[in-house]
Amino acid sequence: MNNFKFILLTVCLLAGFTACTNQEKEAKTTPVQLILDTDIGPDFDDVGAMALMHALADSCQVEILATLSSNHHELVVPVIQILNSYFGRPDIPVGAPKSEGGVTLTSDHQVKWPEFLVQKYQYPVTYTNDAPDAVEVYRKLLSEAEDKSVTICTIGFLTNLCDLLKSEADEYSSLSGKELVRKKVKHLVAMAGRFPAGREYNVYKDASSGEFAINEWPTEIIFSGWEIGNKILTGKQCVEMVVKDSPVKDAYSLCLNERDFEGRMSWDQTAVLVAVKGYKPYFNIEQGTCTILSDGSNTWKSSENGSHFILKDNMNAETLSKIIEHYMMHQPLNK
Template sequence: MKRFLILTCLLLSAGFESKIHAQKASKKPIPLILDTDIGPDYDDVGAMALLHALADQGEVHPLAVISCNKNDLVVPTIDVLNTYFGRPDLPAGAPKGKAVTDGAWQKWPEMLVAKYPHRLKSTANAPDAVYTYRQVLARQPDQSVTLVTIGFLTNLADLLNSKPDQLSKLSGQELVKQKVKHLVAMAGEFPKGREFNVYKDSLASEQVFSRWPTPIIFSGFEIGKEIKTGLRLVADSSLNGPVKDVYALCLPKAQSDYAGRMSWDQTAVLVAVRGVAPYYGLRRGRIQLQGGNNTWQDDPKGPHTYLTEAMPVAQVTELIETLMRHQPVNRKNVSR
């Protein structure tokens, strides 16, 4: 009976995924910028796999993938993944001022840059993140861009503080208000808590959450904590590539612990591209910060919302892992 119920759930999820894909494919791809700290944790790798899978399905048009982390291997890691999925020319960027420089203790970025082709050899060689933001945003139609942050809020605070330049006569805050539709942030824990992306640069977080001129949707720690992925990806002998390599290296090997990795960042990308419903509900109000801790104030007219569970976790997990197993459609020279 247990096996029957599991099989039924998987079949229903697959059918639902096909229906959703058919609905989304008929719409114009969403212009999107991804801001990532890729390196401290490896759910960012899963999130980038989702981004490229949904792009190959015609649902999203990636405009740039920008690092909010100054660690030397972050931009090369982004370059590896963009190259593998057939988009080596996506604009990149990295912070040039004070910023977090965290690496990955499992050393998976070192493995990726040693094994897979990439052109950018160091994060220091990437353009300034604010310059990339201003350049990309200035070229887009008004209120068209979805911005997704799955790391520290450093770049977004710097963008808000940027001055008019040769790229745009608008200040950073004015440029965001004119060009960005909304911000989706994997940040915070709701209704209260202390979450990594917020407290690692709490000053930037406070600036962004208090001054950001468009709606913000939060995917909190509690959402991705329940979605554990990677098992099917690693077990599938027909798959290869950097996404599988990272999960195979990092997932716990003890059978008792082998439940998969929490999928915080993937939920933010999913919602940014496909929308909140039917996966989640929303609670409206305003996030409030004290140091690295956040609380929540309900407000029917508030500028912020956070995700609440709607679809069963098992179905969202199946959907996310299916997208993570996507193989590139224009793969060339993917390994050495």
Template sequence: MKMYLSLFLLLSLATGCATNRHTARIIFDTDMAPDYDDVGALSLLHTLADSGEARILATVSSNQCPTCVPCIEVINTYCNRPDIPTGGPRKDAPNLTTWHAGARWTDYLPMHYPHQTPTTAQSEDAVAVYRRTLSKQPDHSVTIVTVGFFSNLSALLASGPDAFSPLSGTELVKKKVKQLVSMAGKVPQGREFNVYADAAASQTVFSQWPTPILLSDFDIGEQIRTGKRLVESGIKGSPIVDAFSLCLPQDDPAGRMSWDQTAVLVAVRGASPYFRTERGKMTVHPDGSNTWEASPDGPHEHLLFQMPIPQLTQIIEKLMMR
């Protein structure tokens, strides 16, 4: 028994996995196209689901890009969870394809890997997915992690009673959601893509969201470069390796910024021991820029580095590898 315990502790240390954690109930909301760190983030989330640290309740797209939902389903299927509910945004959400025009990974993945939904426009409304999913969960138990735009969450807040719940969207979130974790914004101020892509939705969420919000802002993920080990692994038949192999040569081959992976990591495991947090208030302005005002009793928190970045990079990249 002692040997097994020692092995377990060694394994825990090797994977950066702490013991005695509860299973985090996660809804993953992604723009899955402009950048490919979303692929790394969803892979990381599946790894944490494999280890029992996370339960993936739903995976939705905040981007109308036709291949977004197919790409999400490609990864869910590859990771042996083909039945996770997926959904797409309404017609006023951004419709943005990949920045890596020469790579076309968003076309390549659905062409080469199995998935159920042909195009994002044919997917279920993400707000319906949110409402159905949240209504079935215990109170104050769900962590929503957004690594894209706030289009779905704004629409969720504005939603009314339906067949899934007699509550308004805001009431349903207040009752069922524990926290929102978002890759978003610049600290102390700036203009960040996930926020300005749908500025009106971001303004609504940051002024009206009824639960705690934890932010991984631009400067966190920018300093964590991952993907090189994935590409060098030589693994065949993996959409995750393929996405990075197609894109990374066009970026810094040393590694891609890991914005979205940081949000998923802390959504499941919490900020400590990777980061410390500062409390304050994030305000989004009409042009999509934002300001951060530190305040001990503010409604939001943002991450600050605690663990040395090379060590954190290793943990994140290992969790992305499948």
């Protein structure tokens, strides 16, 4: 090997070796311990949110403890697993709601993109009904966690979180669900509600769960309300990516080809971004109390001692679109 080749090889090895450590330095702290709760299917911003989450995991900023479905539809867990597998993490625990009631919903697009992904990406998948009970997954992971260490990010219905709060002592913990959450959860980041008042899909589709979960939740909650992600359009650049066989590109291509030609709202991505990286510098926050009413609508009362926080605008929507879409376009490290 001549000197030039040796130097080149050394530089390449060092570049590879330092890639993650530099990004770890960027993170400055231990990775966020995250459980994601998603309804992926009725909307596809969850696809962008999961891509963003895996991008931040590849730069050591988040450790994904579980990816759970809040939706009974049989293809929700398969789509979650396709995205986890695509990004090199096929073994992330999954789970699904097992309680009565709740929501069973899939895409209303003409092209059923969840079916398309399941047919195209022949990864081994677990259908939603066969997945473990999400409450059991929560209780096991929380019981094993350090106190106040777990961030939960919900970007779907609040079904599992309601069931978790109502759960009782079991083989994993002698604590009730509410006590377990109070002890182990750092905070909840929720794409839920509309502020200062209104009615938002993730809450009203399972209003009784939404009412119980939010009103009874024993830690701080950061809400990314409907009004935050609604003006942040993303996906057009994902469609134009020069990559083959990306489930992220496929989902956005199929959906944006039908409507949302200028990009899809980024409700769910904003919640995951804040759950992992914090609200600064992307947003400001306002402190107070969100109350969910029985019809799934919500109110907001600003106060200095409330345990809730709502995101408020700081950056302009165009800048946030670029930041979020950059993460959504992330490619798996080992592809």
